Amino acid sequence: MALRLKLVPDTTTINFFRWQWLTFGSSIALMIASLVIVAVMGLNFGIDFRGGTTIRTESTQEVDVGTYRSALQPLGIGDIIITEVFDPGFRADQHVASIRIEAQENAEAATPETVARVQDALREIDPSITFPSVESVGPKVSGELVRSAVIALVLAALGIGIYIWFRFEWQFALGTVVASVHDVLVTVGILALFQIRFDLTTVAALLTILGYSVNDTVVVFDRLRENLRKYKTMPLRDVMNLSVNETLSRTIMTVVTTLIALFALLIFGGDVLRGFVSTIIFGVILGTYSSIYMAKNLVLWIGVNREPKANPKAGTKFADIDA
Known part of the structure; x- marks a missing residue:
């Protein structure tokens, strides 16, 4: 008989909106605190940005x-x-x-x-x-690298938003972008707080965080879209709770296996990889949190038009979009 490891039961009924104001408020507070920390303490720029x-x-x-x-x-x-x-x-x-x-x-x-x-x-x-x-x-080249790094992060976030907009709807795109910005901004705040070296490898780690966060969020949104077709009369809040619960096992397994690999790199990778790996670890934890608690909250507050199209086969306005 095969041994199956279960970190989460097959069926869960957790109410992820129970503390929605506390969780969302904490996220906003962390974003503001990160901005203040970066402004006051500054980043510990490495050679790439400092010359x-x-x-x-x-x-x-x-x-x-x-x-x-x-x-x-x-x-x-x-x-x-x-x-x-x-x-x-x-x-x-x-x-x-x-x-x-x-x-x-x-x-x-x-x-x-x-x-x-x-x-x-x-x-x-x-x-x-x-x-x-x-x-x-010299400092001139370093300044150009700083500007290029900021442009890269902004363009990546915009590209992600456009992709989600076409794949789902603009409400989902907004929720995804805000959640991704939250992950990157809070991670940068942690780097500033602990004065972890910030160089080009850190920028690569931040771009990786954007991709990981979006991947987690899209899994939840994809299940949400399926459930919107299936449960046409269920309140949007309940459909969202159901969708997160149904994908919770996958989310937990993904973050745990990712963190196992990252902590192995952190322990055995040496000083050269330490800043890069630490950044990704912070981002993976934050990305998992924002996918569950932040992105869907924004979509709920904005609202989704669930009226069916003229096509009788279309259960919702999302029915013609492939998963």
């Missing part, structure tokens, strides 16, 4: 990122990102790494003295190491 210096290294010895980091940590030069560079054209004994150092205080990039200290520290652990190039990223 800095990139040092390229070459050696006949294999690159050990952990050893490199241990050698540079005592220098106290701030944020350091170390990545090994791979290329099919490299020789068998050619091992290349890229070391990125944040801009020092009152300077656009690392000073020559700082670069020399880094090079000396690496020579102590690897006498064969050489430094083919040293490049700096």
